[in-house]
Amino acid sequence: MSDPKAPEKKLLKALAGEKTDHPPIWLMRQAGRYLPEYRKVRADAGSFLDLCYSPRLAEEVTLQPIRRYGFDAAILFSDILVVPDALGQKVAFREGEGPVLEPVTDAAGIAALDSPSDVKQALAPVYETVARLRESLPSDVTLIGFAGAPWTVATYMVGGRGSPDQGAAKLLAYREPETFQALIDILVEATVEHLSAQVEAGAEVLQLFDTWAGSLPELSFERFALKPAKAIRAKLKARFPHIPVIAFPRGAGGMAERYFLETEVDGLSLDTGVSPAVARDRLQSIGCVQGNLDPLLLVAGGDEMRVQAAHILETLGHGPFIFNLGHGIVPQTPPEHVGELVRLVKDWRG
Ligand code: 1CP
Numbered sequence: 059m060s061d062p063k064a065p066e067k068k069l070l071k072a073l074a075g076e077k078t079d080h081p082p083i084w085l086m087r088q089a090g091r092y093l094p095e096y097r098k099v100r101a102d103a104g105s106f107l108d109l110c111y112s113p114r115l116a117e118e119v120t121l122q123p124i125r126r127y128g129f130d131a132a133i134l135f136s137d138i139l140v141v142p143d144a145l146g147q148k149v150a151f152r153e154g155e156g157p158v159l160e161p162v163t164d165a166a167g168i169a170a171l172d173s174p175s176d177v178k179q180a181l182a183p184v185y186e187t188v189a190r191l192r193e194s195l196p197s198d199v200t201l202i203g204f205a206g207a208p209w210t211v212a213t214y215m216v217g218g219r220g221s222p223d224q225g226a227a228k229l230l231a232y233r234e235p236e237t238f239q240a241l242i243d244i245l246v247e248a249t250v251e252h253l254s255a256q257v258e259a260g261a262e263v264l265q266l267f268d269t270w271a272g273s274l275p276e277l278s279f280e281r282f283a284l285k286p287a288k289a290i291r292a293k294l295k296a297r298f299p300h301i302p303v304i305a306f307p308r309g310a311g312g313m314a315e316r317y318f319l320e321t322e323v324d325g326l327s328l329d330t331g332v333s334p335a336v337a338r339d340r341l342q343s344i345g346c347v348q349g350n351l352d353p354l355l356l357v358a359g360g361d362e363m364r365v366q367a368a369h370i371l372e373t374l375g376h377g378p379f380i381f382n383l384g385h386g387i388v389p390q391t392p393p394e395h396v397g398e399l400v401r402l403v404k405d406w407r408g
Contacts, residue, residue: 138206273310
């Protein structure tokens with residue numbers, strides 16, 4: 059199924075290691091609360107999950123930043139926690155509090171989850187959003203589907219909410235490794251099903267978010283971050299050899315190079331702590347890198363933002379590279395700073 063429009067898409071070119079006039083740009087959390095047009099749809103939608111499961115509204119908020127800024131890629135509007143929701147765990151998003159789940163803390167709780175093969179049916183509205191987007195997006199904009207990586211999703215499933223140290227999930231993993239592994243195995247399968255359905259609906263690139271990978275010590279990182287990502291990548295490759303995968307093992311530090319090599323993902327999304335020069339010398343020879351402007355520079359704007367964005371462009375822009383942030387846009391970001399950053403990247407010539 060080769061797409062005749064594909065060669066014109068800068069994001070696909072960068073992921074294939076080809077040179078483009080300027081690097082493609084999109085930003086994690088580019089749809090969201092910093093945009094007044096998002097806040098309006100969000101207020102009318104009811105709950106956050108209602109918004110995720112309304113194809114018409116989820117399509118609209120995905121398109122908002124594309125219309126406003128002309129990004130090179132659109133990321134499906136959804137959340138990583140739709141997978142636990144589809145597995146039958148109770149998930150809610152409380153105003154000002156973030157996600158709240160009924161924790162799964164033991165073997166009985168894991169055994170009570172629905173089968174990973176049920177995910178596709180439960181998340182049908184998400185795939186309808188993908189299909190609608192593929193129709194409505196401009197032909198030069200790449201559609202990115204995504205999922206949370208098993209470890210990061212498990213931290214919410216076990217802890218019942220976000221936490222600064224992922225303590226609940228870590229303790230389960232350390233005290234009962236076999237029990238925790240059973241949860242990871244379910245999530246590997248559910249993630250492959252969820253990402254496959256997005257590809258079947260029209261997603262052209264997939265991103266795997268492992269936001270909390272950096273909290274794991276080496277041996278646990280290998281087992282619960284690297285190995286699951288490798289398995290997911292291999293299974294997707296067998297089904298969809300032409301679909302590139304980007305992984306975001308946030309905070310992987312000294313493990314990033316091994317992770318990139320061994321998982322065989324096409325792109326590695328770098329957090330703000332990764333030195334661009336180290337990424338150029340050690341990672342860009344493996345594949346395309348993405349990142350890594352500090353989201354708070356986008357809040358501050360001005361010369362500091364321009365100088366640090368230019369530093370990233372000068373260092374990484376001569377190889378396979380996608381401009382992005384080191385983590386998601388924060389709600390207090392002035393929308394005009396995003397516009398200035400997009401112009402800066404689009405005007406840059408290496
Ligand atoms: O009411 C609101 O608008 C809630 C804010 C919000 C938004 C806009 C949440 C709740 N999720 C989202 C959308 C979202 N989440 C996207 C949409 C696409 C985009 O524009 O990028 C994506 C890709 C995510 C992924 C996600 N959700 C991650 C991984 C990436 C990351 O930012 O680290 C994580 C960890 C989540 C969980 C989550 N969902 C929402 C919040 C506030 C959180 C984080 C909670 C915590 O800090 O632990």
